[in-house]
Amino acid sequence: MSQSTQSVIITGTGSYTPAKVLTNDDMAKIVDTSDEWIRTRSGIRERCFAGQDEKTSDMAVAAAEKAISAAGIDRSDIDLIIVATMTPDMPFPSTACILQSKLGLGNITAFDIQAACSGFIYALNTGSNMLRSGAYKKALIIGAEKMSSILDFEDRATCVLFGDAASAIILEASDASGVGVLGSITGSDGSEPSLLHQPAGGSTIPSSHESIDARQHFIKMNGKEIFKQAVRIMEQVSSNILEQHKFKSEQIDLLIPHQANMRIIDSFAKRLKLPMGKFHNNLDRFGNTSAASVGLALDEAYRKGRIQSGDLILLVAFGAGLTWGASLIKWQ
Ligand code: UT7
Numbered sequence: 324m325s326q327s328t329q330s331v332i333i334t335g336t337g338s339y340t341p342a343k344v345l346t347n348d349d350m351a352k353i354v355d356t357s358d359e360w361i362r363t364r365s366g367i368r369e370r371c372f373a374g375q376d377e378k379t380s381d382m383a384v385a386a387a388e389k390a391i392s393a394a395g396i397d398r399s400d401i402d403l404i405i406v407a408t409m410t411p412d413m414p415f416p417s418t419a420c421i422l423q424s425k426l427g428l429g430n431i432t433a434f435d436i437q438a439a440c441s442g443f444i445y446a447l448n449t450g451s452n453m454l455r456s457g458a459y460k461k462a463l464i465i466g467a468e469k470m471s472s473i474l475d476f477e478d479r480a481t482c483v484l485f486g487d488a489a490s491a492i493i494l495e496a497s498d499a500s501g502v503g504v505l506g507s508i509t510g511s512d513g514s515e516p517s518l519l520h521q522p523a524g525g526s527t528i529p530s531s532h533e534s535i536d537a538r539q540h541f542i543k544m545n546g547k548e549i550f551k552q553a554v555r556i557m558e559q560v561s562s563n564i565l566e567q568h569k570f571k572s573e574q575i576d577l578l579i580p581h582q583a584n585m586r587i588i589d590s591f592a593k594r595l596k597l598p599m600g601k602f603h604n605n606l607d608r609f610g611n612t613s614a615a616s617v618g619l620a621l622d623e624a625y626r627k628g629r630i631q632s633g634d635l636i637l638l639v640a641f642g643a644g645l646t647w648g649a650s651l652i653k654w655q
Pocket of ligand 1: 355356357360361364365440479480481483519544545546547549550553581583584587611613641642643
């Protein structure tokens with residue numbers, strides 16, 4: 324029987340964004356919008372869209388390769404893959420299985436998690452607990468989205484907000500104590516799925532000519548309501564995890580929130596009474612990349628030297644479901 328492990332640490336990060344960059348002015352050529360509206364309402368200046376032949380798993384492979392190389396591990400030692408995505412290559416098999424083959428990994432445990440924009444934290448939490456049980460040693464955790472594949476380019480209120488990307492981390496079991504993923508909280512409220520959803524393509528509305536004509540395979544969002552909930556819930560889950568681990572918000576060295584809207588992040592920061600200097604944001608360049616977003620900002624922060632050994636880092640996200648999550652990490 325395997326022994327439960329002491330800590331779970333992040334030993335490598337990686338990310339990938341497609342080469343094709345669309346500025347707000349480019350979006351204004353597609354829908355009736357303007358750079359000024361998008362910037363002032365969301366903080367987004369540009370986003371990346373994957374090419375037609377570029378799949379979610381292709382972006383995931385690129386991010387994974389970087390994380391594996393940063394961790395300096397032999398990829399054959401990876402014994403678990405979890406991919407968070409709501410834009411899989413196809414409904415099944417899972418994108419994690421496709422990734423297992425593309426990366427040439429062994430016949431290991433591989434599965435997808437669907438928690439929309441909170442997916443990265445759900446996957447991080449699930450992976451950490453599977454490692455903590457002692458049953459697994461090295462996990463590849465991915466958030467990957469081809470949001471452009473489900474955007475309605477006739478709905479200006481949603482299509483200007485999202486982008487495509489993938490992010491990855493390697494999680495490893497460690498004997499060190501008091502470091503790594505100190506804990507996570509995840510939660511959900513499924514009472515109003517239509518606040519943010521893709522209505523068709525499942526068992527409620529199977530794909531049909533009618534569902535396509537009605538544009539039901541695209542994202543539909545009640546932006547105003549989602550905005551309010553995001554601010555409230557991100558503050559609540561952040562305060563809860565800090566309290567659980569007996570930290571005060573001023574002890575956080577770096578906060579990485581889901582990159583949906585700069586106004587959401589500003590309001591959340593005020594509620595948490597934390598200066599913007601403690602945040603790492605990159606939504607101006609990538610927009611909302613859903614499950615990829617927290618990992619994308621984490622990888623960038625690490626590579627820019629914003630994360631040092633001993634730092635206390637809070638990751639927090641919110642998304643469709645509704646779902647939410649927070650992870651507290653003491654960088655090893
Ligand atoms: O990961 C979680 C996922 N989602 C989010 O976090 C999104 C949360 N919500 C939001 O970020 C904001 O609600 C939006 C950015 C989506 C919208 O901002 P808003 O301040 O709530 O704008 P609104 O929906 O109230 O629209 C205001 C106006 C409307 O015009 P009227 O009715 O006042 O004349 C819209 O038709 O802005 C118009 N509008 C646009 N104008 C130019 C909506 N989209 C656009 C656009 N360009 N792209």
